[in-house]
Amino acid sequence: MSQKFTERRGLLSEQQALAILQPYLPGLMDDFRDSWDWVQDILDGDPERRSTFDGSTVAGMIFNRCVVLFGRRLDSDPKVKLKKTGRMLRALIDGKVALRFKKLTKKRNGQLCSGNVKTNAQGLIYWQMGFDGVEESRPTEITFGYTADILNTNFTGIYLACPISWYTNKWIATLDGGEQGMMLPFASPNRPDDSTEPDQALVAIESKKAKKEDKHG
Numbered sequence: 001m002s003q004k005f006t007e008r009r010g011l012l013s014e015q016q017a018l019a020i021l022q023p024y025l026p027g028l029m030d031d032f033r034d035s036w037d038w039v040q041d042i043l044d045g046d047p048e049r050r051s052t053f054d055g056s057t058v059a060g061m062i063f064n065r066c067v068v069l070f071g072r073r074l075d076s077d078p079k080v081k082l083k084k085t086g087r088m089l090r091a092l093i094d095g096k097v098a099l100r101f102k103k104l105t106k107k108r109n110g111q112l113c114s115g116n117v118k119t120n121a122q123g124l125i126y127w128q129m130g131f132d133g134v135e136e137s138r139p140t141e142i143t144f145g146y147t148a149d150i151l152n153t154n155f156t157g158i159y160l161a162c163p164i165s166w167y168t169n170k171w172i173a174t175l176d177g178g179e180q181g182m183m184l185p186f187a188s189p190n191r192p193d194d195s196t197e198p199d200q201a202l203v204a205i206e207s208k209k210a211k212k213e214d215k216h217g
Contacts (some may be wrong), residue, residue, distance in 0.1 A: 008128050012140040013170040020097050027073055029158055035065035036155055058152045059103045066101050096139050104145035107167050112159060128161045
């Protein structure tokens, strides 16, 4: 009997994934911003650095720093299993979400996707497929990613994306609008519930931006 190879059943919806990831997102977003500022400080330390390092080098620096900070944050969590393969860090959270960090770019079809070398190993992650009618227990692959302007001087967004091919996503959630100062509210034990203080997230971003501006004069 033949079976049709199709999008795998049981992929988490955006709401289901956010429910699992919500406790981790504020910290991971802070780690990304710290990594971004860390790299910007390195580049600003010598005018020749920005003209020497291309976009892929800068993205690699941000990636390497994020992997270090993410690993430190998640390593002791009993619900998280970390797997490092080469440079890539994959966090299996609650057995249901496999989270990776990547830079995202907008494709011609308007989708935000990462620019991977299209290997078989990458294909297993991006093409989340299975046999039609067969339930599988594999985790849903989700990318925690960001976009940046062409000069890599400002990040323009932080997102969660659930890929289903090289160039398409099942869904994408905007966590932070970058320099536009937009963020989805996430409750955190370290700050008041955003549902009762709707401007708290915006204040946090504006404060971060002000500190950065003061830092660079």
